[in-house]
Amino acid sequence: MNVLNLALNDLKQTAANKVTLALLLVLPVLMISLLGYAMKPLFQPEKDLKKFPVLYSNPDSGPVGRSLDSFLSSQAGNLVELVPVEAGTLESQVLDGKYPVGISVPPDLSQAVSQGKQTRVEVISSGRDQVKDKIVRALVDSFAANINTQTALAQGYRNYLPQAQASAAANLAGQNLARVQSSFGTDFVSVLDSKPALDTFQFFAATMLVFFLLTTGMGVGTGIITERTSGVMTRINACPVKQSEYLLGKILSNLAIALVQATSVILFSQYAFQVNWGSSPLALLLILTPVIFISSALGIIIASILSSAKALTSILSVIFWCMTFVSGGFAPVPILEPVARFTVNKWAFNSLSAMMAGGSLADITGNLAALFAVALILWLGAVMLYQRRVSA
Amino acid sequence: MIRLRQVLKRYGSTIALDNISLDVSAGEIFGFLGPNGAGKSTAINLICGLVKPDQGEIRVDGLDIRHNPLEVKRRLGLVPQEIALFDNLTAWDNVEFFAKLAGLRGSLLRERVSEALEFAGLADKGKGVPRGFSGGMKRRLNIACAIAHRPKIIIMDEPTVGIDPQSRNHILESVRQLNKLGSTIIYTTHYMEEAEEICSRIGIIDHGRLVALGSKEELRRLVNETEKIVIETVDLNFTCLEQIKALGWVKDAQTNGQSLEILTPHAQTILQDILFILQRNQVKVRNITLVEPDLESVFLTLTGRKLRD
Ligand SMILES: Nc1ncnc2c1ncn2[C@@H]1O[C@H](COP(=O)(O)OP(=O)(O)O)[C@@H](O)[C@H]1O
Ligand SMILES: [Mg+2]
Numbered sequence: 001m002n003v004l005n006l007a008l009n010d011l012k013q014t015a016a017n018k019v020t021l022a023l024l025l026v027l028p029v030l031m032i033s034l035l036g037y038a039m040k041p042l043f044q045p046e047k048d049l050k051k052f053p054v055l056y057s058n059p060d061s062g063p064v065g066r067s068l069d070s071f072l073s074s075q076a077g078n079l080v081e082l083v084p085v086e087a088g089t090l091e092s093q094v095l096d097g098k099y100p101v102g103i104s105v106p107p108d109l110s111q112a113v114s115q116g117k118q119t120r121v122e123v124i125s126s127g128r129d130q131v132k133d134k135i136v137r138a139l140v141d142s143f144a145a146n147i148n149t150q151t152a153l154a155q156g157y158r159n160y161l162p163q164a165q166a167s168a169a170a171n172l173a174g175q176n177l178a179r180v181q182s183s184f185g186t187d188f189v190s191v192l193d194s195k196p197a198l199d200t201f202q203f204f205a206a207t208m209l210v211f212f213l214l215t216t217g218m219g220v221g222t223g224i225i226t227e228r229t230s231g232v233m234t235r236i237n238a239c240p241v242k243q244s245e246y247l248l249g250k251i252l253s254n255l256a257i258a259l260v261q262a263t264s265v266i267l268f269s270q271y272a273f274q275v276n277w278g279s280s281p282l283a284l285l286l287i288l289t290p291v292i293f294i295s296s297a298l299g300i301i302i303a304s305i306l307s308s309a310k311a312l313t314s315i316l317s318v319i320f321w322c323m324t325f326v327s328g329g330f331a332p333v334p335i336l337e338p339v340a341r342f343t344v345n346k347w348a349f350n351s352l353s354a355m356m357a358g359g360s361l362a363d364i365t366g367n368l369a370a371l372f373a374v375a376l377i378l379w380l381g382a383v384m385l386y387q388r389r390v391s392a
Numbered sequence: 393m394i395r396l397r398q399v400l401k402r403y404g405s406t407i408a409l410d411n412i413s414l415d416v417s418a419g420e421i422f423g424f425l426g427p428n429g430a431g432k433s434t435a436i437n438l439i440c441g442l443v444k445p446d447q448g449e450i451r452v453d454g455l456d457i458r459h460n461p462l463e464v465k466r467r468l469g470l471v472p473q474e475i476a477l478f479d480n481l482t483a484w485d486n487v488e489f490f491a492k493l494a495g496l497r498g499s500l501l502r503e504r505v506s507e508a509l510e511f512a513g514l515a516d517k518g519k520g521v522p523r524g525f526s527g528g529m530k531r532r533l534n535i536a537c538a539i540a541h542r543p544k545i546i547i548m549d550e551p552t553v554g555i556d557p558q559s560r561n562h563i564l565e566s567v568r569q570l571n572k573l574g575s576t577i578i579y580t581t582h583y584m585e586e587a588e589e590i591c592s593r594i595g596i597i598d599h600g601r602l603v604a605l606g607s608k609e610e611l612r613r614l615v616n617e618t619e620k621i622v623i624e625t626v627d628l629n630f631t632c633l634e635q636i637k638a639l640g641w642v643k644d645a646q647t648n649g650q651s652l653e654i655l656t657p658h659a660q661t662i663l664q665d666i667l668f669i670l671q672r673n674q675v676k677v678r679n680i681t682l683v684e685p686d687l688e689s690v691f692l693t694l695t696g697r698k699l700r701d
Pocket of ligand 2: 433473549
């Protein structure tokens, strides 16, 4: 009950400060719009397509393999430039980032097709260039469809002579096609990033949401410092209230404020920029909650070390801006990629963008685990430092 | 009601409270009187469980504060020395918040909040925010926040510092009234007039030590033998002050504007000598009075210092 009273009182104070309240709701939306428009060119794919290299491994010397060779080098020759490689090295070369995409043909392709067995040509992608991925995939798909149709027809004609009823043949061909169609298909394997590229507004809606949720921790920190210096904290301590209740109240009010902010960002971006946040509100909640906890823990930690609200705001601003910048939240910065992988922003962003791309909870468990682990560690630190300060 | 036994509190190398033992009974208005830095706030913080003693035992209403801090706090209402309010919340919300923390709910809560505001003379200011209040109004709201739950014990730490006489009288009057309504009161001040005016018992505290404890009368009796001679003059000079101080029997001599104030156990005996010195220094005397000792002189006698150095 005390926790609720304390949290409610915090919210009342936030609501009483109209400027803060307005900033809390308007600033994120403004930043998303500004960055979204300003950075648009960075996110647009190249308009005219140049011929690009594609790693190619085709150990199948049978008829199907040969005809894929000729299809890719003649008909598709103006789109792709085949770079032949050993089957075993293809994936690692894509991983190295030298080539955006590769095609790997199984050695028994012809044999499998002729026997009507399942087989697969793999398109291996780094996920860096969605357009090239799609082109290669479309080429292989259309080749597969072609082969499947021919196989189906061939099987039909094997049993029925040309003189026989044409309709029956066509009929059977159709049936065969339905059966065969699945026998030779393409597998799309992404070796790095499974996400399709986000558009500019999706990108900034996600990074700014994370950034602004992190900054809510400043409210917790300044709240604690102000209450300490104004003597209100002494007064609360003279009431039958436990320290833990005080901290819980702070978390609760921060959680409420942050969730209102998140909701406003999500609804606004959905409405104004058609940002799709995925189909799982639960997943969103699971991503955002640890971010909010990380932010309130940082607020408490700094408030336990410092005695000035101004100093706290400056330090936390620097921390959050740096983290967001390094993680590429204000604009993608490829050279910082190795460092970015260790930022809270990146984990949260990766999770959010996975959900935006239609992923499910299973796709983000790794990032979620990292977020929750950091939240837990910071909270342990926060409680420890706070206790030390209070008993000093 | 409140019981301190050999309580000692250190801050680093300073001993803020040195081996204090005292009892405050139910229904009392107990005063801690002492100059700044004497240890009054420290004593109060210890009783409220805000700081832990290095030694000794503190009991409130029979409860040991170490073992039942929350139960003790339920019985207390603290008016802190510094004004401690939420600056951007209304007066009503301020009082209500602390009343809720003390456990009040529903219609009783509303009733008591309104009662407390009325008590503080802020009935019509419930919707105002402290930012726009005068110093006196803030002080009164500071009190209202501590009394809405009608605590058994109300602890006030220098509640009249820096305010106009009107607000001050209002506060002193409300202390008496709260006491009549059944609360035991602990009141700290460095104004001896205040302590004399409202406290039933007074503990004089200096450098963390309790130098005297008792009712006004008991304390006066401590320095009973001492009288104060006040001599109003026209053209006082300092050579005579030195000469008077050098006389036997003079405990202390000070100037206060054109007045000479002399503390002595034998006023009649040395008055002759004093007048002789004044005459010799060509100081004209306008008036001579003998004053009964007040708490100021008690403090002076016990510590050799004035209350407000
Ligand atoms: N938190 C603290 N840290 C260090 N010293 C303190 C602290 N609080 C009080 N003191 C010291 O303890 C002594 C008593 O202070 P205090 O109880 O505030 O006196 P009073 O209330 O009578 O003016 C002073 O010397 C003061 O400097
Ligand atoms: Mg004090």
